[in-house]
Amino acid sequence: MTDQRTPGMSTVPQTAPVLTDSTSLAVEMDPVEYTLRKRLPRKLPKRRNDVYVNMKTDFRAQLARCQKLLEGGGHREICVHGLGLAINRAINIALQLQASSQGVLQLAANTSTVELVDDLEPEDPDEASEPMTRTRNNSAIHIKVFYPDPQ
Template structure:
């Protein structure tokens, strides 16, 4: 989508990587590149083998669908044991604009917002 936007707006820009909050072992940041099965296996390993009480699955933009899918798949594997609660947020992203055809202009930056989802997957018997 951003691709199309850039073509219509004709503003060449370069995206900076999304801010990366400090993460602990049970924070899972879902992306669109990694194999879905691998991500699922990683979550299972964390829950089963390493005995994490809860996982926080984060998805940003295009990866929201995947994050939801991942959480649901996890729950499906153990419907009684695992519970899900989701929350959403907005993440501010930065683009570097590249002024065309001159170096007199200061290269500006542009902020845009993107939605994110944070799903807490936790064990039921905890309570």
């Protein structure tokens, strides 16, 4: 299953001041080292014709998967979702699908913003009172690839 995975949960030691929208006390403190830990993006129930594109799986495999859904799977439309870095790839897949169908398929793209959550864990756990959580936004794209109605 090509579920959406954020490509990389880096444990990069960052130095505060990290501006958090929840707490402002980090500003006063000495630079404490934090470990950044990204949480998974929020998941939603998935239909059979939803394809979440990621950067880990081979591009051709993901393209083949979409083609299979459209041709063999009997779906009139599929949805290709991409988040962050994978937006580019999602667009590529959609365009490839359209090109290979000789223009029969049509595309309808939607963009959205996804809220992601990061945990900041202090290196020295006893000094800082609270590990911090911050949210940041990332763009996402949802492309509907469909056969237009015959009428």
